Amino acid sequence: MTVGLDCARCPVRERAACAALAPDERERLAKLGHHRRVARGETVFAAGDSNAVCATLTEGALKIVRYDRDGNERILSLIHPAGFVGEMFSPVAHHDIVALTESRLCVFSRPQYEAIVSDHPELTAALLRRAAEELLETRELIDLAGRKSAEARVAGLILAFARAASHSPCHPADRFTLPLSRGEMASLLGLTIETVSRQLGKLEAKGLIEREGARGLALRDPRALEALVD
């Protein structure tokens, strides 16, 4: 399902890379792209594809994944709204990109996008900025997944989600829904589903969190959680 672009109503029009463009130039870009809606679980781009497209995520969330030979998926990164996906310097895509929830993207053909980029240094700079942020986040993930105890990993992931859910930059949300299934959390942290489930149970028993169904979560003692992360 694809339709034309309407930047005026775009929820990330101020934060995405294209915000760097002047309005008339953004119009020119918009004419080249189209909107695409993807369902939860749908593969947006696949590894091995000729990699002729790139996109900005406007709503929802994506995961960048790799599958080992047994078919187990390993999550390499999460993409949030305003994030940019597509390997601009690689002839074929290295990884699969899958929708975590129902999502919307602005999709562009790569050659056309590159043409605009090379005409507009401010867009290049915006993409560089996005890449730098992405790099920092990915290193955070390495740090998180490298903690020794399962408890520290799960606590850290909960806090990361709480911060992402809160729109105020510093204070974490005290009540939110987990964007990931247990299996996805396990894949992100290098644990098993069972261990994640057990650690959540333990944190709840300690009174640090409260589970509300499978996806809902409330923070009861954020400071104690932080202390667990190290």
Next chain:
Amino acid sequence: MTVGLDCARCPVRERAACAALAPDERERLAKLGHHRRVARGETVFAAGDSNAVCATLTEGALKIVRYDRDGNERILSLIHPAGFVGEMFSPVAHHDIVALTESRLCVFSRPQYEAIVSDHPELTAALLRRAAEELLETRELIDLAGRKSAEARVAGLILAFARAASHSPCHPADRFTLPLSRGEMASLLGLTIETVSRQLGKLEAKGLIEREGARGLALRDPRALEALVD
């Protein structure tokens, strides 16, 4: 120890980001920077620094690290020659950058470097390309450190080093010296020193590798190693 720059003798003059500049513009940039030599183990930039500099690595190797409250270091990334370090979009540095071996860098003040960047879109594009490569490498690391068995992680790391040591792109070197200590390998893989040591011993007992002193390594059966990685 710092001296002026001499791009004509720079070993990475064709691959580093500054290669994107025209010769006369590169001269202008060179006048603003200086060369710095750092010893093994020396901290090049420290987390919390006001982050007023950035640099291109010309020789040697660096690690980007974070320390937990017990003082244990966690390696977040490795930097190879032609790599660029410095967070251009952050007022203070997030991570420490430490020399793995004796290294040489071209150091620039960030405001001056940014001025050149904003004048030269081709330099911005080169930095974007570097960031994209860095991102791919970091995701490789996540994948590697996320494997379930210690054996798969160590085997994967050995192969990664063998590929990096070989200048021919596809075939791994069959004999090289490890750029990391046991402790650094452990930190990279989320294991302990002892486990890394034991896994190396086991791989040697299986006839897949041969150790030559603490740092030397010869691949006896690369294909069997690949099979272990999954």
Next chain:
DNA sequence: CGGACGATTGAACGTCATCAATCGATGTGG
């Protein structure tokens, strides 16, 4: 209501971390 899927819980096992001793290489001082 029944089926499917994700989440939870339990029990047993195995792997890796931990603690500790030894080895080996390197470098310094007597």
Next chain:
DNA sequence: CCACATCGATTGATGACGTTCAATCGTCCG
């Protein structure tokens, strides 16, 4: 030149922690 200190690497013994296998529960949809 050798004794000794130092640091990294190796090896061993032990136990904790997370995985694995399996059963059950709960929720969502047909």
